[in-house]
Amino acid sequence: MRDTPSRRVLFQVGAVVLALLVTTVVLIAAKAPPLAAFANIVQGAFGSWDVTSNVLVAWVPLLLVTSGLLLTFTVGLWNIGIEGQIILGGIFATWALRVYGSSGMSPTVVLILAFVAGMVGGSLWAMLAGALKTFGGVNEIFGGLGLNFVATALNIWLIFGPWKRPGVASMSGTLPFDQRLWMPTVTPQSMLSVPTVIIAVAAIAIVYLMIQGTYFGLRLKAVGKNAKAAYILGIPTWQHMMASFALCGLFAGVAGAVQVTAVYHRLIPSISSGYGYLGLMVAMLINYKAAFAAPVALFFAALNVGSIQLPIVLRLDSSLAGVLQGTLVLFVLLGHGVRQRVLKKPQVVS
């Protein structure tokens, strides 16, 4: 059999069906009604405008980190440290709001400063992982993981120490910022902020164009395909790796700033909400192709938000969303392998 686009789609559909089947088996094993659980997730994600707007709230940071990760994946790097980069983005944005919030500057300027600070924070943390890799020979996976734990500790120390609420420090985070410094939302109760949606869409568009249409993107691809060959052809290899780390951290930092300024309005211990690891899954699922990032990230965000009420309605753990996402990515990866084994590449007719 030949490898044609339609057969490729068939394999993707097959992966989705298998993932649903396995999740169903897991649900039956947990003595839970599968159909009710799936219906509950759909209801929880699209049942009302309120929950759907929450899906978009989750979509923004997820799309931002996925955009950044596409750059590090293009150059052949596994930026697992992305979680820490989101956290540092949140910390730096909080710092900017604390310093300039009461300085009399207009709130718009302060918020822009907070986003810039978030970018700097995420970028610096990513470059630390990059420097460990380039100059210390520390594999970016382990350096990044270690830095994630350090970032978490730094965050908790700030919340319980220097930035603690007046009176008693708690896991609920720092004191909320003045309302003037909240990102504008569609309604006063909603967490959905249109400017952040625009930023996220712009981010994935920029990354798409950068990879598809610029020499920089081409060089990143060359380094990713074969670093040694790229080096011999005169591409400064480690500089490109470092640049992709810095840019990825920048996007992660924006995600952290969004979490702080638009969603929580304060710094909380779990400010990254696992979006970094989820972004890695999204990037793998779309086979590192920027064109599919937005819809797949939306789907993953819907699963996350849709499963929030599972514990209340069906007494199930909300980690069901992770089970479904994980099996889906696993079967898509395995599907690539099976396809390459079973199907031949179509003959090029010249």
Place this chain on the structure above:
Amino acid sequence: MTENEVVRSLAGVLAAAGPVIFGVTGETISERAGIINLSMNGTILLSAMGGFAVSLSTHSLALGFLAGAGIGALVATVVAFSSITLKQSQVAVGFVLALLCRDLSYFLGNPIMGQMGPRVSLLPIPGLQHLPLLGPLLFTQDPMTYLSFILIFLAWFFIFRTRPGLMLRGIGEKPAAAYVRGANVGRLRYFYAALGGAVAGLAGPIYSLSVKAGWKGTISGLDGIGWIVLAITIFGGWSPFRAALGAYLFAFLQWLGLVLQPSLPGVPSQVLQVAPFPLMILTLLLVNIGQAEWVERTLARMPEPVRRDLGKLLRAMNVTPPAALGTPFEKD
């Protein structure tokens, strides 16, 4: 602290390092065969939950441990299948499994959360337990801790002193040469990946049936251990003795964090618990930096005596991974 308390605490450190030693030894076996099993964090959580669930319903500790080993072997087989048979990235599949198994353990373990289950009891060795110092330290432990001591020597002996161990190293270093010598590289890699997964899978029940008995979902405190295991495997230079040293160092640091807690009231406990992680980065830096080009260049410019000693020091810390680690083998 009295001398007695110190000894008892150190005995606790040895016991706490037990599961880490199983994890690191399992990963070392797998990586020696050329397969990186990055799923370790999920494997340990799922086997901890599964082992506890099985023990809870069967009232058998042995079946609980067996279940943990089985889960570990199964997850490792998925990694092996995707990389050996399907030629997919081990890192990608391992990472997905790390997250998937973690979520599976939280989801399936939800109903048994917080239940009281069976736990392994201490088994003092008659005659040896009353030795001064060594008795309470080494010979008043539970059976799995004794096994962790034995495992270190067993793994070292197998890898470096037996013919199958030589073949194991061969398929991870030079699979083509091992193939020429008649080894079925694919089948051996499957076997050692599953074996390593089974050994590492025992780490889970050791937590849930002994060291941190019970299953408490996200607050079990096991999330992150698997990543540490992977880092210690590198620190250990794929050698069981050095890996065990890393495991003991890690357990000691975690204990130290707890001990120092009362004297540092301003520092939340979560901060001290991560103390091993920056240290992990630092050690990885130390074991790898000798290979960096700029270090070699800097060394070359130094005066001879300094260069010789520094170079020797860096080489002593330096470790090199199995040459074919993470790469598929094609016989052509």
